[in-house]
Amino acid sequence: MNGFFMTAYILLWPVASAAVLLALIVALVRDMRAARKDGNSMI
């Protein structure tokens, strides 16, 4: 089995986790700005 493929198979998941985390943080910042602008509570 290919070494590169195996390494990628194992390390793909933390990379995907980091990407999801980034997307969530960006979304949160946008929501915070929108809530502040509209004077609404986020929760």
Add this chain to the structure above:
Amino acid sequence: MRTATPMQEADFFKLSTSTALMLLVGFYGLTFLLSLLIGKKKENVDGYMVSNNAIGFGLSAASMIATWIWAASFYASATSGYRYGLSGPLHYGLWGALMILFIYPFGRRFRQLAPKAHTLAEVIQARHGTSSQLIMAVSNLIGSCISLMVNFTAAGALVSILSPLSFIQGVLIAGLGVLSYTLWSGFRASVMTDFAQLIAMILAAVVIIPLIFFNAGGTDMLMANLGNLSDQQSDFFSTKAILEQGAPYFVAVLAYAIGNQTIAQRLFAVREDLIKSTFLTATIGYGAVVIGLGMLGLLALLVGLDPIDGNMNNIIPQMASTYLPPFGIALFFILVVGSLSSTADSDLSALSAIVMTDVYGKNLARGKPDPKRMLWWGRVTMVVATMLGVIFASLRLDILVMLVFVGALWGAIVFPVIVSFYWNRVSNKAFTWAVVAAVALFATARFELVPLVGAVGVFFELCASVGLGVVVGLMTFAFFSRNIAIAMGVAAALVSMPYTVGFLRDYVVLLSSLTAYGVSASVCVAISLRSNERFDFDLLAERVTSFHQDDEPVAKNRGRASTGGGRLAAARA
């Protein structure tokens, strides 16, 4: 860099008492301070259960991921990787992730029909009546109590393994810590703190997985040790992994999603137009983190790790102890504490919502709930649930039987619950008898109350084939039309029959789980077809409304809305 060595004699690295206490106090202290940001002197009961029904994408998706990742996710995924090799982590994490994906189309339907709901049992009561509601509420209550206990147990185990503190001390710290930040603001605090906890968890996972991989020898170690795997372990399409791990879990995915109030609560809390994006992101996030940590089990297998005392739950702590520096172990500590705390606070919120809505609001208050009293019930529930969770966790009870029972109950209610919101002929009688019959036959098969041989074995295998058809049909129905779903379900049942008969009796877990689906669907459809009842789904939005409007109980308005609703409206009051 440390080299890969067999670790049979390795001891766990232990954090000092002061470091462990500092991490725990720091974690729960910061979380508590965070919860103060949203604290209100006068909480709103609806907000306490489902926030403002308009939570944004970032918070809701993060909360969904954090809630569904619990301590057992890591251990079970790593165990799967260790046992089944390359495909093992996928057979745990992928199906768990798909659970979130498959439920969202049904969730959108529930939300569309009852936008102001607090619990799924509440909607079931509006649809069918009290007996169906109680089945749903009791299954949710037991499930959340067990989850709470498991998470506190995991805290005790982690603390006792990685520090000089005792198991009981770990359980108590986790119990008090989680209660402290959840008690006042309920679900709102849970969602808010979930975000911070998820950031900590993902950052820890992102650092820990590559660190262990490279410290264990990286690609060179992988290539050198791949030959040690058995044929099944090195096969991405291992039938052993599919039959023993993937398939039973796949069957359970819908059951977990339908049967767990924590999912329903978030479904009713997120802004309605964000349900799809929230659930899709949660699917990817959950899958990535859990599969990633499952890879530690695969690495453990490759380096030749032997779990201490043969306990598979030791795999990840052993890997962390061996291949991480003290800083990494502290990160691992936070990862596990974050995962168990985020799930435990969601369980507390779920339990309080069920007691507030389904026990007090719908039954004890006799249709006239007082919001202040309701809030009192919610907070008392949290305190009592935490006490019970701590006590039962301290007793270290064998929860396997309870988990099996709850799993069956959830498997038995999936079809009746889903179909109740699409087919107007399903009656309370059909719902109740479907669940009772399915649980009875599940127990018969699961505990082998009769020998699964001869005609009996064939009977259960045929039920299981129908169950497989039901699972395939429901999953198809999530994304396609009813006719396609029925065709797929029937085809799956027919095609599987020649393979299941005479074979599936050797896989009792899978057989009994599928039996629950098959029997509940068959009984539900049979009784519904004989029913003359035709339910008007528009009534659900009228019957399920907010409890709190401008500080006034809404019982008067709710009473008016349900007038003329016939037998079902009477059942609601």
